[in-house]
Amino acid sequence: MRETSKHRKRKYIAVDVDEVEVRSKYFKKDDRTIDLSQETKIKNGSQSDHGVNIDWIKGLKPIEYFEWIESRTCDDPRTWRRPIxxxxxxxxxxxxxxxxxxxxxxxxxxxxxxxNTPVDAMGCSMIPVLVSDKCGIPSEKVDPKNFRLQFLIGTMLSAQTRDERMAQAALNITEYCLNTLKIAEGITLKGLLEIDESILANLIRCVSFYTRKANFIKRTAQLLVDSFGSDIPCDIDGIMSLPGVGPKMGYLTLQKGWGLIAxxxxxxxxxxxxxxxxxxxxxxxxxxxxxxxxxxxxxxxxxxxxxxxxxxxxxxxxxxxxxxxxxxxxxxxxxxxxxxxxxxxxxxxxxxxxxxxxxxxxxxxxxxxxxxxxxxxxxx
The missing domain is CATH 1.10.1670.10 (Helix-hairpin-Helix base-excision DNA repair enzymes (C-terminal))
Known part of the structure; x- marks a missing residue:
């Protein structure tokens, strides 16, 4: 494969080389631990094809929920140092x-x-974390149901869009919910249903196809209320039934929303x-x-x-x-x-x-x- 930019000169910037760990306060470890074996003890409720008990996850408190997701989808760069x-x-x-x-x-x-790459700092998986940190919403106040919704919205905004612009769009929606709609939790289903579609489109103008995505988000919010119990779907068919959501977005949302590696x-x-x-x-x-x-x-x-x-x-x-x-x-x-x-x-x-x-x-x-x-x- 021929290198098309071999004559391009790159400017190197010397900085102090310190090991930087990108971690979320949502996944901060404390003295509390979760008995993950509870998942297998629950006999009733919906059970996915991959051994994840959805009803059990829905009952987790915020810190427990974030620790559960971290245990299933670890993004700690230190784990990549060990050879497979x-x-x-x-x-x-x-x-x-x-x-x-x-x-x-x-x-x-x-x-x-x-x-450290853009996906580590501003990829889809980091959007709810970054936005809540920016807006001063503490982790213990983040309802897991809202987190899952915010993650889904982030993936919908990310299609054919740079991570930086997607992050800005998510922040714009959150600030509108906080300041105009007076919703302390930021992005919620209630907020998305209240926002006029034209206003939503203007808030996300920095992403590609913003008018189409605004329509997708509005329709998704209503579908979640009407068909999915006001939560995101817990299977790939349900996720992909939402407008504008493809396999990549769907599997990532299941991973980070439910800890389901499908x-x-x-x-x-x-x-x-x-x-x-x-x-x-x-x-x-x-x-x-x-x-x-x-x-x-x-x-x-x-x-x-x-x-x-x-x-x-x-x-x-x-x-x-x-x-x-x-x-x-x-x-x-x-x-x-x-x-x-x-x-x-x-x-x-x-x-x-x-x-x-x-x-x-x-x-x-x-x-x-x-x-x-x-x-x-x-x-x-």
């Missing part, structure tokens, strides 16, 4: 796992553990990288949905949640569709799409000690990501 072993690469289907997957994926995870979220980065590394058939997988279905045949279920966050961040900052950083990538010796000219021009390529080169590359990746974060905050 061959023994862990087991799938229920017995399908063959691509030979290149584990060596490439382990190195990508290592790089992601040191890099499918893999595949966006443009995951789709592009999986085809590039031949983890899926690049000819047959013409869409992200094709890639999702093929991945789910062989990828161990334990990786179904994390692979989206890991690969999206990698695709945002290191292996972009244009302007790849093969010179800094730890996969550049085994990647079938590496730019050899870019690698040879790198001063790291001349280092004989592989461990030293890895340490220097990780240092630079950390520096670049922190520099980007610093510039982003200054713009705001």
């Amino acid at each position: 072993t061959k023994e862990e690469m087991k799938n229920e289907s017995g399908a063959e796992i691509p030979e290149s997957f584990l060596p490439i994926y382990n190195r990508v995870r290592l790089m992601r553990s040191k890099v 499918g893999i979220c595949v966006d443009v980065h995951v789709h592009r990288l999986c085809k590039m590394w031949n983890w899926v058939d690049p000819i047959k997988c013409k869409t992200a949905e094709h890639t999702r279905k093929e991945l789910q045949i062989w990828l161990p279920h334990s990786l179904w949640y994390e692979i989206n966050t890991v690969l999206v961040g990698f695709g945002q900052l290191i292996c972009m569709a244009r302007g790849k950083r093969c010179d800094l990538c730890l996969v550049n010796d085994i990647c079938n799409a590496r730019n050899l000219n870019l690698i040879k021009s790198s001063k790291f390529h001349q280092m004989e000690n592989k461990e030293d080169m890895e340490e220097v590359c990780l240092h630079w990746l950390d520096t670049i990501s922190n520099g980007i974060t610093t510039r982003r905050h200054k713009k705001k």
Whole structure:
């Protein structure tokens, strides 16, 4: 694959390299613990196909609920430092796992553990957290039902939109609910039903297709009241019955809303990288949905949640569709799409000690990501 931007000069910004952990106060650990075995003790109520008891989850208090979601969908970069072993690469289907997957994926995870990317700070999974923090809404005051709704709205806003703009749109709606509608919880079903569609469209003008999305949100709010007990659906068919919600949004909402890992979220980065590394058939997988279905045949279920966050961040900052950083990538010796000219021009390529080169590359990746974060905050 030819590098189209090899002549582009990049300005490096030197900053202090400190390990930054992006964590939510919602998932802050305290002395209280949850007996997760309660889930299996409940005999009555709705039980999903993946062992998640929905009635039990609905009864959790805020802190318990957020700890439960964190236990199912951990986004802690520190967990990516530990290599995945061959023994862990087991799938229920017995399908063959691509030979290149584990060596490439382990190195990508290592790089992601040191890099702060837009999806980590402002991706869909962070929207309710960021907005509530910005508006001064304490975690113990966040109703899990409202959190699930806010997450759903965030995913609907995110379609074909940069994370920063999606976050701003969600903040605009929240501030309108707080200041104009006087709803202390921020975005709620009551608030969404009260907002006039034209006002809602104006609040989210920063995202793409804002008039269409405003209509989708209004219709969704009414559907949730009429058909889903004023809560978000707990299965993929229900989620995808909502206007404007596709598989990627649907599976992500189930993951972060109910802790239900029913499918893999595949966006443009995951789709592009999986085809590039031949983890899926690049000819047959013409869409992200094709890639999702093929991945789910062989990828161990334990990786179904994390692979989206890991690969999206990698695709945002290191292996972009244009302007790849093969010179800094730890996969550049085994990647079938590496730019050899870019690698040879790198001063790291001349280092004989592989461990030293890895340490220097990780240092630079950390520096670049922190520099980007610093510039982003200054713009705001």
